[in-house]
Amino acid sequence: MTELLRRNLENRELTRGAGKVSAFISIALGILAILAALCFLFPNLLTTPEFRPLYNAHLLRQLLILGIAIGFISGVISAFRNLNRRWGLSGMLLNALAALLASGQIEPVYHGRSVYAGLDYFVLTLLIAALIFIPMERFFAKYQEQKLLRTGWVTDLKYFMFSHIGLQLISFFTIIPAQIMFNRWLNPTWQQLVSSQPLVLQFIEILIVVDFFSYWIHRSMHKVPRLWRIHAVHHSSHHMDWLAASRVHVIEIITNRFIGYIPLLFMGFSPAATYAYLVFISFHAIFIHANVRFRFPGFRWVLATPEFHHWHHSSEKEALDINFAAFLPVYDVIFKTAHMPAHLPTRYGTTAETKVPEGFVGQFLYPLKRRKRKKKL
Ligand SMILES: [Zn+2]
Known part of the structure; x- marks a missing residue:
């Protein structure tokens, strides 16, 4: 990611009622859904062997479909509410791509593999942490004026990604x-x-x-x-x-x-x-x-x-x-x-x-x- 794009993404205000929150939800869910669909398509390459026995593939697939549906609807809402429609449309596109990737998946067949990436660990932890901590920080903020997309969040997300995908x-x-x-x-x-x-x-x-x-x-x-x-x-x-x-x-x-x-x-x-x-x-x-x-x-x-x-x-x-x-x-x-x-x-x-x-x-x-x-x- 270029320095310019990073600066462009940081320090943005997600004001309610302007279609920005729905665009953020749509894009974030779209990206996570694509990564999750890839985990279903290439389970031996992208998932953590220690976690595989704990997964209920059927339940996770239902959650993936639900996530795609919420992401797509959020994109539609944003495209109607925000004058800059490209964010909502981008979210819709990402979720449509995730649906396409998820549609062809079959029940994952696991076999041992010595080298893998913990993409499943990254997606699940990020999703759970975001669902717990974003609302918590919204309702019980110590610094009310601090933005969700404050300076440095892109850098920190890269750290989050590296420490989870690179677990092995x-x-x-x-x-x-x-x-x-x-x-x-x-x-x-x-x-x-x-x-x-x-x-x-x-x-x-x-x-x-x-x-x-x-x-x-x-x-x-x-x-x-x-x-x-x-x-x-x-x-x-x-x-x-x-x-x-x-x-x-x-x-x-x-x-x-x-x-x-x-x-x-x-x-x-x-x-x-x-x-x-x-x-x-x-x-x-x-x-x-x-x-x-x-x-x-x-x-x-x-x-x-x-x-x-x-x-x-x-x-x-x-x-x-x-x-x-x-x-x-x-x-x-x-x-x-x-x-x-x-x-x-x-x-x-x-x-x-x-x-x-x-x-x-x-x-x-x-x-x-x-x-x-x-x-x-
Ligand atoms: Zn210290």
Whole structure:
């Protein structure tokens, strides 16, 4: 996508009653429906093997048809209401194409495949997250004036897409090396003991153990200059919302997953507890970045809330290098990095000394570039 097109798509106001909201719904559903139809057509190439047994193909197809119908009708509404009819017509066209692709599909036949793209994971997560968080941010907005299509949303969507479609690639660089490196030190008796505990207990234990590790990884990312250049990408968004959570450099994703996986591997938690934790923490991470005004009095120091994490993203002087915990603020209290005053932060992003580029490619290259040394005068 060219820089010009990106700028054209960003910072747009979706005013109600002008056919813009319906055009947005139509185009978004059209694109997602095309991707979903492709998953039905090429299941072995585009879907995640671990999720396939969980799918009810018949139900998913009904949902796909429903999505196409809503998308097409939204396009029609937009074409009638908006003076600029091309957005509504584009949405109608995308949904018509999705219907064409979906019409020829048969029941997906799965067979093992070593290389795949997690397109199903991307489509489903984006759809669920958008359905939960867009209305939530609309009705409970902390910053009422913030637009849905604010500056940087295209860049963040690319991050969302990469981290979901490239799940296999990320696992390849995290789970497999960890298993190879630590396999000989694992204790099967201990693992059996841990995995036989009730699921809820295992889930709580994972939260406590992994959060301790992630606290120190996160704190190091802020304190070590080379690591900060990687993590600064995540802090570069000037707006907090559900999509801003996805802006994480690939090196950070791999580092976090690799180090975070080590305690899971050693402890030997059951796969069900591990998957439950991964799903929960993914949605929790989106929630704490969301533009919502919930403050959860009574829980402010028990669980990481949007208020707690928004302070971590603030670029105000009082808020630098605080609130590192992902889920349990108690670690910040113990290690003296907690900060949550009564007033709200007013500024987000990095400080003037850290200048992270705007686009996806520029941000990918940012930590890899050598820093120019300041000449001594
Ligand atoms: Zn941070």
